[in-house]
Amino acid sequence: MKHAETVTFGGGCLDRSAELRGQADVIAGHLNGAKAKVFPLWRGRVLVSDTPAVRSVSLPVTHDLFQHGQDSPVFLGFDGEYSCFAIDISSWVPDDFDADSFSKFHDTTVYTHPNVPDGAGFRELRSVMTQLSATDAEVLATAKALFSWHESHQFCAKCGTKSEMAESGWQRNCPSCKTPHFPRTDPVVIMLITHGNDVLIGRSPGWPEGMYSLLAGFVEPGETLEAAVRREVNEEAGITVGPVSYLASQPWAFPSSLMFGCAGEATSRDIKIDPSEIEDARWISREEMAKAMRGEHPEILPAREGAIAHFILFHWLSDTLK
Structure with a gap:
């Protein structure tokens, strides 16, 4: 991209x-x-x-x-x-x-x-x-x-002793077992899932009323980004996904994620949400999303400006993803 x-x-x-x-x-x-x-x-x-x-x-x-x-x-x-x-x-x-x-x-x-x-x-x-x-x-x-x-991460994950800052803040060392610890970054996939002219969006409980975004989820151990995209979309919305491609990434310090923006093509349309994962999911057309991004949609607010979801949707609407 x-x-x-x-x-x-x-x-x-x-x-x-x-x-x-x-x-x-x-x-x-x-x-x-x-x-x-x-x-x-x-x-x-x-x-x-x-x-x-x-x-x-x-x-x-x-x-x-x-x-x-x-x-x-x-x-x-x-x-x-x-x-x-x-x-x-x-x-x-x-x-x-x-x-x-x-x-x-x-x-x-x-x-x-x-x-x-x-x-x-x-x-x-x-x-x-x-x-x-x-x-x-x-x-x-x-x-x-x-x-x-x-x-x-104040304490050593190996022996439980309080660790000490080292390397100008980029490391913590255990004074007891000598284990070094390094800052962690959690990989998260966030997905532009499309089917024809429609895009899949969802919302989590506790979000402002009407706020929707792209589906997202943490990458699990032993999993590729592509596999994580397919698993998360299926778990959250019951949608199966075919080809997956990478778009862009964003460091997201809330608290320690790296967001991997991906695009995926849905191979099914029937939504069945997992209420333990998300509150709602729906397909909306490109025209509806354009209204939402302009603040003109009667039911849907756009993803937070500055978040990679907003960035990807903007470029999807502008035909500048590639």
Whole structure:
């Protein structure tokens, strides 16, 4: 797919410089240098400003916000001449924080700190992802995915001992059994399943009313992407699928997936949903989907803008999948 890397979180130019991660002195020199950008993340939220346009906000490592740092800084790489780091400050609690209403997906509250630049606040990444530059999006998604992994992998999976951050945040080592642990990425297939002029869409329980998307599911051990597409569509909607082809991928740091966009041709039409998997599935025509994407369909809202489902559907409607 010729437009594959224009997907949200794709097409950035972050130089990850993995060869430097184990060189503590070199990394420390960059962190304390004049060209260091340090990005704070708070409870999975990113610091961005909307003045004059939406952009990431970095701070000097000496900023007092970083006294709330949960662990060592994570080295992300280089954005041109600037070295990029991130620090998790989740121990900070805003004065107006309401834990009962806090939601990583639906809460649109902007949380501010008195000592950050005017106009800057902590926002849910999905709420601003389409407005960021490609490099900003890549940097913040990388930081978010890494911190999600550190949060959920505090202990050695082999012996249970609390592990320690290593390799500038790209590894955790067990001090007891010496087992190294590395950030995980979960492969997920998301499918443009068509039959003639129609496309198969579905919705999960808890989504906003009317919101539909392409079917998706995790790839299982020992399974190819093609097999995962056929299995997931059959499990969720009872539809059989013939030829399958790859379209594009998208890193999706919510919390740690890599979405593989695929196209498949259905060989059956009768839908029989598994209610434990999805709430509804239906075939809709290209013309109906065009209305939904314009916000004009009476029953169907489009997939979230910035998600690979929206990206694939847009190119399907535009005849630019190839």
